Amino acid sequence: MEEWRKKYGDTGNGNIFIRSNSQDNHNVFPHVVQTRSRSSFLNRNSRAKQVVDHDRIGKGKQLNHTSGAAHCKAEITVSEVETALAYLRTKKDSDSNLFYETKIVEGRLASLFVADSVAQLDYACFGDVMAVCRMNSYKMHFVILAGLNHHHQTCIFGCALLHDETVEAYSWLFQTLLHVMQGCMPKSVVTDGHESVCKAIKHALPRSRHRLCAWHLENDAHSIVDDPSFISDFKVCMLEALSLDDFEVKWKVMVGKYKLFENSWIHSMYEKRHMWADAYFKGHFCAGLKSTRLCESIYECLSRFAQHKLKLCQFIDLFDKAVLKLRWNEGKVEYDATSESFALSTRVKIEKHAAEVFTRESYRMFLSEMWLETHLFVLNKHDGSNIRKYRLGSSKHHSLACDIMFKPSGPSIKCSCLKFETTGFPCCHAIHIIKCEQLEKIPRDLIHPRWTKSAKSTAQFWQGFLPPVSNDVVTRMMRYGNLMSHCLVLSYLGSKSDQIFNLVHNRLQKLMHEIKELSFSPHASNSGALGIPTKVKDGGPVSRSERSKSDDDHSRNVEQIKHKYPKLISAGISVADKCPIVMQATLCNSSDKA
Numbered sequence: 001m002e003e004w005r006k007k008y009g010d011t012g013n014g015n016i017f018i019r020s021n022s023q024d025n026h027n028v029f030p031h032v033v034q035t036r037s038r039s040s041f042l043n044r045n046s047r048a049k050q051v052v053d054h055d056r057i058g059k060g061k062q063l064n065h066t067s068g069a070a071h072c073k074a075e076i077t078v079s080e081v082e083t084a085l086a087y088l089r090t091k092k093d094s095d096s097n098l099f100y101e102t103k104i105v106e107g108r109l110a111s112l113f114v115a116d117s118v119a120q121l122d123y124a125c126f127g128d129v130m131a132v133c134r135m136n137s138y139k140m141h142f143v144i145l146a147g148l149n150h151h152h153q154t155c156i157f158g159c160a161l162l163h164d165e166t167v168e169a170y171s172w173l174f175q176t177l178l179h180v181m182q183g184c185m186p187k188s189v190v191t192d193g194h195e196s197v198c199k200a201i202k203h204a205l206p207r208s209r210h211r212l213c214a215w216h217l218e219n220d221a222h223s224i225v226d227d228p229s230f231i232s233d234f235k236v237c238m239l240e241a242l243s244l245d246d247f248e249v250k251w252k253v254m255v256g257k258y259k260l261f262e263n264s265w266i267h268s269m270y271e272k273r274h275m276w277a278d279a280y281f282k283g284h285f286c287a288g289l290k291s292t293r294l295c296e297s298i299y300e301c302l303s304r305f306a307q308h309k310l311k312l313c314q315f316i317d318l319f320d321k322a323v324l325k326l327r328w329n330e331g332k333v334e335y336d337a338t339s340e341s342f343a344l345s346t347r348v349k350i351e352k353h354a355a356e357v358f359t360r361e362s363y364r365m366f367l368s369e370m371w372l373e374t375h376l377f378v379l380n381k382h383d384g385s386n387i388r389k390y391r392l393g394s395s396k397h398h399s400l401a402c403d404i405m406f407k408p409s410g411p412s413i414k415c416s417c418l419k420f421e422t423t424g425f426p427c428c429h430a431i432h433i434i435k436c437e438q439l440e441k442i443p444r445d446l447i448h449p450r451w452t453k454s455a456k457s458t459a460q461f462w463q464g465f466l467p468p469v470s471n472d473v474v475t476r477m478m479r480y481g482n483l484m485s486h487c488l489v490l491s492y493l494g495s496k497s498d499q500i501f502n503l504v505h506n507r508l509q510k511l512m513h514e515i516k517e518l519s520f521s522p523h524a525s526n527s528g529a530l531g532i533p534t535k536v537k538d539g540g541p542v543s544r545s546e547r548s549k550s551d552d553d554h555s556r557n558v559e560q561i562k563h564k565y566p567k568l569i570s571a572g573i574s575v576a577d578k579c580p581i582v583m584q585a586t587l588c589n590s591s592d593k594a
Helices: 002-008 078-094 117-126 167-180 195-204 214-224 228-239 244-257 264-271 296-306 312-339 349-357 360-373 419-423 428-436 459-465 471-494 498-519 544-564 580-593
Strands: 015-019 063-067 070-074 099-105 108-115 129-135 141-148 154-162 188-191 209-212 376-383 388-394 401-407 412-415
Touching: 078 099, 078 108, 078 312, 099 167, 108 117, 108 167, 117 141, 117 154, 129 296, 141 167, 154 167, 154 312, 167 195, 188 195, 195 209, 209 214, 214 228, 214 264, 228 244, 296 312, 312 360, 312 471, 349 360, 349 428, 360 428, 376 428, 388 428, 401 428, 412 428, 471 498
Parallel strands: 129 188, 188 209
Antiparallel strands: 015 099, 063 070, 099 108, 108 154, 129 141, 141 154, 376 388, 388 401, 401 412
8 A cells, every 4th residue: 555655646645646747758957857757647547547536526615716805616627627737748748848746635636836947947047036926816726936037027937726725735835846946945935924825934945034025014004004104114114224223223213103002013013023124134145036026917917817717728828828928028138138238327347347247137236336336435444464344434324334345366345234145236335345446347256147147058056056966967957048048039039020930930940850860860979969868779879760750659649639638729729749939939929919
């Protein structure tokens, strides 16, 4: 019995895991993407039929769907689940690194998690900070795991559908995410303060720093005291970079000013101040992320169609298209960054260096720090043998002073404000020291890789964020990220018109043919040169006839899915075998025309 449970994922308490197919799954960077054991859900002749009663799925107690204060009941049927999994299996044909996992409890779909290859790459690059975005616009609770990319845009790490918002459900979600991402925990996690989510983070993400969403707290503050001046004072305590002593003083003044000594919400917020006040997050990296409102465009898209009672596969397909729109926008920004140059506002050499290194939005934030630097002056300077110590004052804030240490060897700069350690951006104090020391470039230790133009195509950040891996794997990750950045730009340009789309499509088909010929060539001794694994049989390369047979089998499988699951076609979802780049360009082009 124990062996049976281990093989088929039964936990012994009625919970059964159905895992994605990993057969012949050649990962581009396998230590980041690892799918689990073979899924048996769609194969009724498999042994999984003995442990999962398909006819009972969705026929138990109805699922609750919350929209505002209204509660409506809906039911996810067995055919919906099968069609949705068929849709995911079809997506896996064009994205072999797609990961999905379902959890069946008492014969019903309890949880579903999905993360495609782009989401996994984004997590490898930007998963140090994550927001848990909850919404109730479907038959189940919908959760999006999101973050900020190097353009300060929303990037998606994965999504999940949960039957219940319990500690167990969210723990399963976070543990599944860690499994896909090889145990890499985010440094910071932002949530709306839901009790089950908070407890699940303590259990599943013990090394992650939990922060409460500033937008939700501001809304709560409005309900406590409907006074704009109170909201302004509360935001100062929440968002200003105060010292701990200054925070205590301002908090007591605010409580006394509005006579909130007996207010239970005020007492609760003070007890949780380490989870929302900037004063308590100094030195802990959070990339400036303080809110869960990263997915407003996705929420708007899904909410618009919520009233149409979408099927499960239609809901997933709609979410995929909304995510593709986000990635299309990223491709546009990538193209603008490579084709346009910044108009410098000064002749300072470090500004030119910042324009060369940082992305457009990061460069603008650097300029704002340069403007603040104009208000600084040196209060004191101490020259040591290896270190020079500065104390800077501000003409704008007379009570604020910062201590900076400068090491000429390197060079390196450390500031007591800890802004770089918190956000990844050089502070105005560091910029002032750079000018004082007449440096022509920003020191390396003040350039965070996640904000640079090459964030997706350099291995340095991956080496610092992911567990130790071989140099070969890191090199393949670097190539994969570099090519993915170019593909985003190519998809954006290819979606502009039919003529450009046809040109890109034809060239890609020709390029794919050449790459396959090269990767299967007996002279291609290093398959890693392209980051594409070579399929080997009996110690030698696969012959052209065998590859043709494999392609025929693949096409036959697609036709079988079409025949067996006609609801995919009736739902308006294409199951054609397409290149992922062409598929993205097609969807983006159609959304633009709409």
